[in-house]
Amino acid sequence: MSASIETPGRNAELGRISAETIAQGSQSFAVAARLFAPATRRSAMMLYAWCRHCDDVVDGQHLGFQDRSRASSIPAATRLADLREKTRRTFAGNPDPEPAFLALAEVVRQHDLPMRLALDHLDGFAMDVDGRRYRTAEDLLAYCYGVAGVVGVMMAMIMGVREPTTLDRACDLGIAFQLTNIARDIVEDSANARVYLPLDWLLAAGIEPAEIAAPMNRPALANLARQLVETADPYYASALMGLRDLPMRSAWAIAAAHAIYRQIGIEVMRRGPRAWDERVSTSKADKLVLLAHGARLALASRRSVATPRPHHLWQRPEQE
Numbered sequence: 001m002s003a004s005i006e007t008p009g010r011n012a013e014l015g016r017i018s019a020e021t022i023a024q025g026s027q028s029f030a031v032a033a034r035l036f037a038p039a040t041r042r043s044a045m046m047l048y049a050w051c052r053h054c055d056d057v058v059d060g061q062h063l064g065f066q067d068r069s070r071a072s073s074i075p076a077a078t079r080l081a082d083l084r085e086k087t088r089r090t091f092a093g094n095p096d097p098e099p100a101f102l103a104l105a106e107v108v109r110q111h112d113l114p115m116r117l118a119l120d121h122l123d124g125f126a127m128d129v130d131g132r133r134y135r136t137a138e139d140l141l142a143y144c145y146g147v148a149g150v151v152g153v154m155m156a157m158i159m160g161v162r163e164p165t166t167l168d169r170a171c172d173l174g175i176a177f178q179l180t181n182i183a184r185d186i187v188e189d190s191a192n193a194r195v196y197l198p199l200d201w202l203l204a205a206g207i208e209p210a211e212i213a214a215p216m217n218r219p220a221l222a223n224l225a226r227q228l229v230e231t232a233d234p235y236y237a238s239a240l241m242g243l244r245d246l247p248m249r250s251a252w253a254i255a256a257a258h259a260i261y262r263q264i265g266i267e268v269m270r271r272g273p274r275a276w277d278e279r280v281s282t283s284k285a286d287k288l289v290l291l292a293h294g295a296r297l298a299l300a301s302r303r304s305v306a307t308p309r310p311h312h313l314w315q316r317p318e319q320e
Helices: 008-025 028-032 038-059 076-091 098-112 114-127 136-159 166-184 186-191 200-206 215-240 248-274 284-301
Strands: none
Touching: 008 038, 008 098, 008 166, 028 038, 028 248, 028 284, 038 076, 038 098, 038 136, 038 248, 076 098, 076 114, 076 215, 114 136, 114 248, 136 166, 166 186, 166 248, 186 200, 186 215, 186 284, 200 215
């Protein structure tokens, strides 16, 4: 059977796999995704499944965690090249039979996603494969675009957005999410030889990149984490202005995700040097409160007046 032929059974199986992937891979986004209208929720889960698959293949992980069964003698650069080729074939209408690519194919067909956006996402993973270090905050923001900002753009397109200024706001939210993730995971990333903090910041703080996780550096590291969260704040604020252009249920889902992730950053700052004693997350009770806050933000967006996006924010590249 051709990979492009759809059947009710396979559609149901793809939906189940994608739902399980998001439930296990990102509890925060999974909670918010439940608020989407059913068709939008399915497409969002499908896109997430492809993104998660690509991330895991590059890192030799499963749902973001190390998995010895996925260890491979094939270099990461070769695995990434294979992902690029399979992605190109998917956009050409000949997807690989792996569920992640069948899921991507459905999203591409239904929402006419540009291939350039998917390839930009893979370019973000290439920065990790290359062991890229980021000299300045501007350099880091370019990385955040590749691994998260462009995902925000694709998610917005799934919600029916095509207006470039609104897509910019969606990109801003992805960037804010990634900056928050980096602040939360500084020590864990360092253990995996990944340094995302700008080297200029580390130099000013007197921290050697190889010694980020040293206990003696925790107070200084807490200040840098605060700087990351504060860098994310104007991107979170910009993203709120895009809610007014989304369907109401989509606005609620995105506002809820906004509230949940921003709370993680706030908690990282609150814990200070103890932020990495255990992984920062939001409880079920916290999420319920933040879902309600998201509803208020979505309702308020119906009455909001559009304001220009601040010029100082990092600007995503123009698409061909």
